[in-house]
Amino acid sequence: MGSRFWNSLARLEFLSGYQDTVFLIAESGQYLVNGYLWIPKNAPHPVLAQIFCDWRLSDSAQFPNDWGIEKGAWAELQEGILGPSYEKDIPDWFKNEYYNYFPTLEQLKSKYKTVDWDYYAKHSKEWFDYYSQRLGL
Numbered sequence: 246m247g248s249r250f251w252n253s254l255a256r257l258e259f260l261s262g263y264q265d266t267v268f269l270i271a272e273s274g275q276y277l278v279n280g281y282l283w284i285p286k287n288a289p290h291p292v293l294a295q296i297f298c299d300w301r302l303s304d305s306a307q308f309p310n311d312w313g314i315e316k317g318a319w320a321e322l323q324e325g326i327l328g329p330s331y332e333k334d335i336p337d338w339f340k341n342e343y344y345n346y347f348p349t350l351e352q353l354k355s356k357y358k359t360v361d362w363d364y365y366a367k368h369s370k371e372w373f374d375y376y377s378q379r380l381g382l
Contacts, residue, residue: 256320256346267345270356308334326350 258266325347
Protein backbone atom coordinates (compact mmCIF):
# COMPACT_ATOMS: atom_id res chain seq x y z
CA MET A 246 0.00 0.00 0.00
CA GLY A 247 1.01 3.59 -0.50
CA SER A 248 1.27 6.37 2.02
CA ARG A 249 -1.41 7.13 4.60
CA PHE A 250 -3.16 10.46 4.84
CA TRP A 251 -6.05 12.08 6.69
CA ASN A 252 -8.86 10.23 4.93
CA SER A 253 -7.31 6.83 4.25
CA LEU A 254 -7.65 4.89 7.50
CA ALA A 255 -11.45 4.69 7.61
CA ARG A 256 -11.84 3.41 4.06
CA LEU A 257 -8.93 0.98 4.37
CA GLU A 258 -10.55 -0.48 7.49
CA PHE A 259 -13.87 -0.70 5.60
CA LEU A 260 -12.15 -2.61 2.79
CA SER A 261 -10.64 -4.94 5.41
CA GLY A 262 -14.11 -5.84 6.67
CA TYR A 263 -14.57 -3.37 9.54
CA GLN A 264 -17.97 -1.77 9.12
CA ASP A 265 -17.99 0.63 12.09
CA THR A 266 -15.26 3.08 11.00
CA VAL A 267 -16.19 6.20 9.07
CA PHE A 268 -14.51 9.42 8.00
CA LEU A 269 -15.48 12.46 10.09
CA ILE A 270 -14.80 16.12 9.42
CA ALA A 271 -13.76 18.22 12.41
CA GLU A 272 -16.45 20.74 13.39
CA SER A 273 -13.89 23.53 13.15
CA GLY A 274 -13.07 22.48 9.59
CA GLN A 275 -9.83 21.25 8.14
CA TYR A 276 -7.49 21.92 5.28
CA LEU A 277 -7.81 19.82 2.15
CA VAL A 278 -4.15 19.05 1.54
CA ASN A 279 -3.72 15.41 0.57
CA GLY A 280 -3.35 14.47 -3.05
CA TYR A 281 -1.65 17.36 -4.73
CA LEU A 282 0.57 17.68 -7.77
CA TRP A 283 2.94 20.42 -8.73
CA ILE A 284 5.33 21.27 -11.50
CA PRO A 285 8.68 22.49 -10.16
CA LYS A 286 10.02 25.80 -11.41
CA ASN A 287 12.39 25.27 -14.34
CA ALA A 288 11.29 21.66 -14.79
CA PRO A 289 13.12 20.11 -17.77
CA HIS A 290 9.85 19.07 -19.44
CA PRO A 291 7.03 21.34 -18.17
CA VAL A 292 4.67 20.43 -21.01
CA LEU A 293 5.02 16.72 -20.23
CA ALA A 294 4.47 17.52 -16.56
CA GLN A 295 1.27 19.40 -17.45
CA ILE A 296 0.08 16.48 -19.59
CA PHE A 297 0.66 14.15 -16.61
CA CYS A 298 -1.27 16.50 -14.27
CA ASP A 299 -4.13 16.71 -16.78
CA TRP A 300 -4.21 12.90 -17.04
CA ARG A 301 -4.17 12.48 -13.24
CA LEU A 302 -7.28 14.69 -13.05
CA SER A 303 -9.05 12.78 -15.85
CA ASP A 304 -12.00 10.47 -15.25
CA SER A 305 -9.88 7.37 -15.95
CA ALA A 306 -7.19 8.30 -13.42
CA GLN A 307 -9.61 9.63 -10.80
CA PHE A 308 -11.63 6.44 -11.00
CA PRO A 309 -9.28 3.64 -12.14
CA ASN A 310 -12.14 1.17 -12.47
CA ASP A 311 -10.75 -0.51 -15.58
CA TRP A 312 -7.17 -0.97 -14.36
CA GLY A 313 -7.75 -4.46 -12.95
CA ILE A 314 -6.51 -3.55 -9.47
CA GLU A 315 -7.77 -4.69 -6.07
CA LYS A 316 -10.14 -2.59 -3.97
CA GLY A 317 -7.43 -1.57 -1.47
CA ALA A 318 -5.12 -0.31 -4.19
CA TRP A 319 -8.07 1.43 -5.84
CA ALA A 320 -8.86 3.18 -2.55
CA GLU A 321 -5.26 4.37 -2.29
CA LEU A 322 -5.38 5.92 -5.77
CA GLN A 323 -8.84 7.45 -5.45
CA GLU A 324 -9.03 10.52 -3.21
CA GLY A 325 -12.64 11.62 -3.45
CA ILE A 326 -14.66 13.31 -6.14
CA LEU A 327 -13.61 16.64 -7.52
CA GLY A 328 -17.05 17.45 -8.88
CA PRO A 329 -20.50 16.04 -9.53
CA SER A 330 -19.56 14.70 -12.98
CA TYR A 331 -17.49 11.96 -11.31
CA GLU A 332 -20.37 10.48 -9.28
CA LYS A 333 -21.37 8.23 -12.17
CA ASP A 334 -17.97 6.52 -11.93
CA ILE A 335 -18.18 5.44 -8.28
CA PRO A 336 -17.88 1.63 -8.43
CA ASP A 337 -20.97 -0.39 -7.53
CA TRP A 338 -19.10 -2.12 -4.68
CA PHE A 339 -18.56 1.27 -2.99
CA LYS A 340 -21.57 3.36 -4.09
CA ASN A 341 -23.68 2.87 -0.95
CA GLU A 342 -20.79 3.63 1.41
CA TYR A 343 -18.86 6.22 -0.59
CA TYR A 344 -19.89 9.34 1.35
CA ASN A 345 -19.14 7.68 4.67
CA TYR A 346 -15.48 7.72 3.61
CA PHE A 347 -15.13 10.78 1.39
CA PRO A 348 -16.49 14.29 1.85
CA THR A 349 -19.45 15.41 -0.21
CA LEU A 350 -19.17 18.41 -2.52
CA GLU A 351 -21.24 20.39 0.01
CA GLN A 352 -18.84 19.42 2.82
CA LEU A 353 -15.90 20.49 0.69
CA LYS A 354 -17.56 23.88 0.14
CA SER A 355 -18.61 24.46 3.75
CA LYS A 356 -16.21 22.54 6.03
CA TYR A 357 -12.84 22.87 4.33
CA LYS A 358 -10.51 25.80 4.64
CA THR A 359 -8.43 27.26 1.88
CA VAL A 360 -4.80 28.08 2.43
CA ASP A 361 -4.01 31.79 2.69
CA TRP A 362 -1.10 31.60 0.25
CA ASP A 363 -0.14 35.25 0.68
CA TYR A 364 0.23 34.77 4.44
CA TYR A 365 2.07 31.49 3.88
CA ALA A 366 4.51 33.11 1.44
CA LYS A 367 5.09 36.01 3.81
CA HIS A 368 5.90 33.76 6.81
CA SER A 369 7.23 30.47 5.41
CA LYS A 370 10.91 31.44 5.62
CA GLU A 371 10.43 32.42 9.27
CA TRP A 372 8.79 29.02 10.01
CA PHE A 373 11.39 27.00 8.12
CA ASP A 374 14.22 28.89 9.82
CA TYR A 375 12.61 28.30 13.23
CA TYR A 376 12.26 24.54 12.75
CA SER A 377 15.61 24.18 11.00
CA GLN A 378 17.28 25.86 13.97
CA ARG A 379 15.47 23.57 16.43
CA LEU A 380 16.54 20.53 14.39
CA GLY A 381 20.13 21.73 14.29
CA LEU A 382 20.19 22.12 10.52
